Amino acid sequence: MITTEKHAEVRELLDAERAAGRRVAMVGTSGGTHSGHISLVEEAKKECDVVAVFWNGALKLEWASGGVQAYNRDLAHDQALFEAAGVDVFYIPLRHDLYQRPSNTFMAMPGMLRHLTGMPEGEHMELLVTMVATLLNIAGPCLTFFGEKDWQQLVMFQRMAEDLHLPSRVIGCPTRREPDGVAISSRNTKLSPEQRAAAPALYAALTAAADAIAAGERDARAAAEVALARLRPVADPDYIVAVEAATLRPLDTLDPAADGGPSDGEVRLLASVRFGTTPLVDNIGVTVPTA
Amino acid sequence: MITTEKHAEVRELLDAERAAGRRVAMVGTSGGTHSGHISLVEEAKKECDVVAVFWNGALKLEWASGGVQAYNRDLAHDQALFEAAGVDVFYIPLRHDLYQRPSNTFMAMPGMLRHLTGMPEGEHMELLVTMVATLLNIAGPCLTFFGEKDWQQLVMFQRMAEDLHLPSRVIGCPTRREPDGVAISSRNTKLSPEQRAAAPALYAALTAAADAIAAGERDARAAAEVALARLRPVADPDYIVAVEAATLRPLDTLDPAADGGPSDGEVRLLASVRFGTTPLVDNIGVTVPTA
Numbered sequence: 001m002i003t004t005e006k007h008a009e010v011r012e013l014l015d016a017e018r019a020a021g022r023r024v025a026m027v028g029t030s031g032g033t034h035s036g037h038i039s040l041v042e043e044a045k046k047e048c049d050v051v052a053v054f055w056n057g058a059l060k061l062e063w064a065s066g067g068v069q070a071y072n073r074d075l076a077h078d079q080a081l082f083e084a085a086g087v088d089v090f091y092i093p094l095r096h097d098l099y100q101r102p103s104n105t106f107m108a109m110p111g112m113l114r115h116l117t118g119m120p121e122g123e124h125m126e127l128l129v130t131m132v133a134t135l136l137n138i139a140g141p142c143l144t145f146f147g148e149k150d151w152q153q154l155v156m157f158q159r160m161a162e163d164l165h166l167p168s169r170v171i172g173c174p175t176r177r178e179p180d181g182v183a184i185s186s187r188n189t190k191l192s193p194e195q196r197a198a199a200p201a202l203y204a205a206l207t208a209a210a211d212a213i214a215a216g217e218r219d220a221r222a223a224a225e226v227a228l229a230r231l232r233p234v235a236d237p238d239y240i241v242a243v244e245a246a247t248l249r250p251l252d253t254l255d256p257a258a259d260g261g262p263s264d265g266e267v268r269l270l271a272s273v274r275f276g277t278t279p280l281v282d283n284i285g286v287t288v289p290t291a
Numbered sequence: 292m293i294t295t296e297k298h299a300e301v302r303e304l305l306d307a308e309r310a311a312g313r314r315v316a317m318v319g320t321s322g323g324t325h326s327g328h329i330s331l332v333e334e335a336k337k338e339c340d341v342v343a344v345f346w347n348g349a350l351k352l353e354w355a356s357g358g359v360q361a362y363n364r365d366l367a368h369d370q371a372l373f374e375a376a377g378v379d380v381f382y383i384p385l386r387h388d389l390y391q392r393p394s395n396t397f398m399a400m401p402g403m404l405r406h407l408t409g410m411p412e413g414e415h416m417e418l419l420v421t422m423v424a425t426l427l428n429i430a431g432p433c434l435t436f437f438g439e440k441d442w443q444q445l446v447m448f449q450r451m452a453e454d455l456h457l458p459s460r461v462i463g464c465p466t467r468r469e470p471d472g473v474a475i476s477s478r479n480t481k482l483s484p485e486q487r488a489a490a491p492a493l494y495a496a497l498t499a500a501a502d503a504i505a506a507g508e509r510d511a512r513a514a515a516e517v518a519l520a521r522l523r524p525v526a527d528p529d530y531i532v533a534v535e536a537a538t539l540r541p542l543d544t545l546d547p548a549a550d551g552g553p554s555d556g557e558v559r560l561l562a563s564v565r566f567g568t569t570p571l572v573d574n575i576g577v578t579v580p581t582a
Contacts, residue, residue, distance in 0.1 A: 007456065106401070164424060167302070
């Protein structure tokens with residue numbers, strides 16, 4: 001595994017791989033690496049010949065001056081995990097290497113931003129999209145892999161790449177789960193044993209709501225209530241909402257034929273629920289038949 | 292010259308050229324082609340092996356719903372000029388080929404936008420930057436050539452490419468002038484014979500201001516006044532301002548050592564002057580010694 005902090009070296013390395021006919025993958029992470037991230041590398045290795053990990057822990061701290069959750073950024077620990085997973089290039093972006101003067105160009109996604117649910121303030125999301133666009137420009141034409149667990153950011157990255165005609169494609173990978181259904185996340189380690197024992201209720205509640213929709217429920221609030229009823233006894237829900245999967249537009253009706261319904265029938269139920277003080281997020285997709 | 296309206300075909304063509312080791316140039320134009328545009332092709336041919344012209348007349352009309360100046364868009368006429376100039380690929384971007392759904396990603400350049408002088412409203416400039424970024428993503432790694440006559444848009448394009456680490460570089464080309472000094476522009480054809488006869492005063496006035504700075508003038512307003520005094524008898528100045536060349540920041544002092552002066556000594560005098568109802572823009576660079 002080649003490790004570098006120089007963006008010019010990464011571009012050169014990956015250009016050479018493409019010139020030799022090899023397909024390049026980029027996997028981005030902000031540190032706190034766990035098996036969910038490693039699964040992105042595994043997906044990348046299925047599709048591509050060369051996998052580069054962009055380890056953005058340092059850059060994220062440098063960019064967002066305050067207000068952003070602190071992550072566990074054990075660089076050496078993360079590096080060892082990615083090397084063991086067969087990563088070829090490990091790049092640590094640093095602000096002083098990327099910018100001789102402060103950047104003055106930012107992505108704005110006004111339509112989508114309006115629809116974000118329970119996310120950090122919009123400015124932060126647009127900075128994140130700008131950062132991903134910038135790193136994709138350095139990576140060059142590639143496939144890049146993000147987890148479906150953070151559905152809203154995945155959709156924003158996909159839409160940005162599509163809108164700007166980036167030569168790269170953003171691939172969403174299924175959420176990795178513990179055997180009891182809990183989505184793998186660095187936050188899980190913050191749960192007490194009792195909270196961890198209760199945590200499977202989140203995915204179970206989402207599954208119950210999805211089942212209700214499959215059984216014919218077309219009212220978005222009623223479907224969310226199915227999940228909420230199961231969760232309230234054990235957790236403190238921030239939100240459970242149904243959105244149009246590809247646009248994040250909040251839905252009242254889940255009927256694709258109805259005014260304001262999901263145009264292609266693809267619905268995503270997004271949830272954030274606190275176990276004690278720890279918010280866990282998760283989501284599930286439901287396809288509502290269009291005919 | 293290969294002509295196409297399909298972005299996927301352009302990308303494929305130019306990727307193949309690069310794969311064969313040839314250097315690619317992109318020249319963008321919004322129609323109304325004149326010898327200034329052809330000079331960009333000539334510059335491109337000096338640096339690159341393959342020149343693609345992106346003819347954005349149709350796209351610009353489609354994007355900006357109203358409020359944008361109508362250009363003369365004689366496609367066949369422009370095509371013939373570019374073919375005669377030795378262009379290899381002629382691409383006509385069209386919205387329905389580029390976007391299956393309306394684009395929702397836009398560039399914001401807040402710092403620079405604040406400094407724009409006499410330009411159409413900011414939203415239009417940011418749309419233009421977004422369009423250039425998108426077209427550069429389709430072109431792939433290349434050199435792209437823009438005239439210095441439209442200094443503010445050139446600097447915004449350069450800054451965007453630098454900030455986002457596009458694999459392409461934006462090259463500024465010297466303004467082409469008629470023998471009497473008038474910058475070549477499609478607007479010149481709108482001047483009456485009397486107005487055309489007076490038009491050389493614009494560049495002469497800018498040159499006089501630049502000479503005054505070279506002779507020691509360090510007050511920005513006084514330098515502009517040198518130009519204004521020469522222009523007022525024959526035209527109706529909208530503005531003449533001195534800005535820091537690379538950032539567009541308006542200057543009070545031209546002394547690089549003074550607080551708020553041009554940090555690298557590079558000053559640009561920007562002017563817009565109406566001859567009758569026709570606004571002509573022009574600009575000139577001055578290097579103020581830093582020691």
